[in-house]
Amino acid sequence: MRLKCPANFRIIRLPCTGKIDVIHILRAFEKGADGVYVVGCMEGDCHFKSGNFRARKRVEQAAKILDKIGVGGERVKMYNLSSGEGPLFAQYSIEMDKKIRELGPNPVKVALQAKKNAA
Amino acid sequence: MIIASKKPIEEIIQEVKDYKRLLILGCNECVTVCEAGGKKEVEVLASALRMHFIKAGKEKKIDERTLERQCDHEYLEEIRDVIDQYDAVLSLACGVGVQFTAEKYHSTPLLPGVNTCFLGANEQRGLWTERCQACGSCVLARTGGICPISRCAKRVMNGPCGGSGRGKCEINKELDCAWQLIIDRLRDLGRLDDYEIVAPIKDWSTERAGGPRKVVREDVQV
Numbered sequence: 001m002r003l004k005c006p007a008n009f010r011i012i013r014l015p016c017t018g019k020i021d022v023i024h025i026l027r028a029f030e031k032g033a034d035g036v037y038v039v040g041c042m043e044g045d046c047h048f049k050s051g052n053f054r055a056r057k058r059v060e061q062a063a064k065i066l067d068k069i070g071v072g073g074e075r076v077k078m079y080n081l082s083s084g085e086g087p088l089f090a091q092y093s094i095e096m097d098k099k100i101r102e103l104g105p106n107p108v109k110v111a112l113q114a115k116k117n118a119a
Numbered sequence: 120m121i122i123a124s125k126k127p128i129e130e131i132i133q134e135v136k137d138y139k140r141l142l143i144l145g146c147n148e149c150v151t152v153c154e155a156g157g158k159k160e161v162e163v164l165a166s167a168l169r170m171h172f173i174k175a176g177k178e179k180k181i182d183e184r185t186l187e188r189q190c191d192h193e194y195l196e197e198i199r200d201v202i203d204q205y206d207a208v209l210s211l212a213c214g215v216g217v218q219f220t221a222e223k224y225h226s227t228p229l230l231p232g233v234n235t236c237f238l239g240a241n242e243q244r245g246l247w248t249e250r251c252q253a254c255g256s257c258v259l260a261r262t263g264g265i266c267p268i269s270r271c272a273k274r275v276m277n278g279p280c281g282g283s284g285r286g287k288c289e290i291n292k293e294l295d296c297a298w299q300l301i302i303d304r305l306r307d308l309g310r311l312d313d314y315e316i317v318a319p320i321k322d323w324s325t326e327r328a329g330g331p332r333k334v335v336r337e338d339v340q341v
Binding site: 021022030068069107112 | 127129132159162163166168170171175176
């Protein structure tokens with residue numbers, strides 16, 4: 001397909017989005033990620049029945065925590081698509097890249113960088 | 120098991136904000152099963168607190184540890200060699216664990232990270248309901264295995280009160296009337312005659328009314 005995607009995101013493969021936990025999302029932010037999005041199968045099409053529903057709930061939990069600690073819950077999002085929808089995958093990555101650029105860098109990363117520069 | 124619920128993160132931030140070196144201490148028992156204070160919750164809370172304080176420009180050391188139990192001497196001993204490295208411990212165990220840890224490590228401030236709620240059952244994922252109030256003198260044999268102390272708002276002992284309607288309690292139309300459940304179960308068991316037996320006045324001295332309680336078992340003491 002040779003689709004164009006932003007080059008600034010890293011794909012972390014999971015056996016099923018049901019494997020993702022809140023801590024995985026939080027750790028990404030602790031390590032300096034500016035945003036995280038989880039791409040699961042279409043709702044109702046999970047091979048393990050409810051993996052993508054579980055993922056959605058955990059993404060929501062992570063968003064709530066990020067909101068409360070001032071990092072911003074809008075930096076994390078869940079998308080659903082089927083494995084045959086490459087163009088949509090590319091579109092979502094462009095959409096997320098645009099949104100994160102509008103939000104600016106992760107404030108935790110900024111604070112750590114400032115501390116490093118001051119030292 | 121003991122059911123607890125997470126404290127709001129804003130409240131925890133307020134509790135811990137003045138301590139520079141903090142240990143978040145989870146418990147592998149009840150609070151793990153009710154997803155309030157196990158290893159996973161410790162990890163998530165520690166990560167969130169670290170990010171919050173880094174962002175606020177405060178330098179803090181926030182470590183994680185989860186013990187098998189916090190209500191037992193032998194497991195609490197596991198942190199004796201590291202406890203001096205911390206200004207405070209945020210315990211995600213139930214109230215028992217928090218207090219027992221505080222008694223053992225007298226000079227370290229202990230903060231609770233969960234609200235301990237009740238003795239209950241895991242009815243379904245994400246739903247826990249009260250089943251026992253630890254009254255110290257069980258009447259379940261007479262009441263068809265349904266507890267009128269923990270499940271009746273008034274804790275009445277001889278049939279439903281006037282607030283029971285269509286099998287529900289007057290305090291909340293979603294709440295089953297415990298005595299309706301008891302009568303239904305006794306009928307299904309063919310033991311409805313038991314309902315006719317007037318219960319004697321309950322001895323509440325074995326409940327909290329008699330002050331803090333203890334169980335002494337000389338046969339198992341060493």
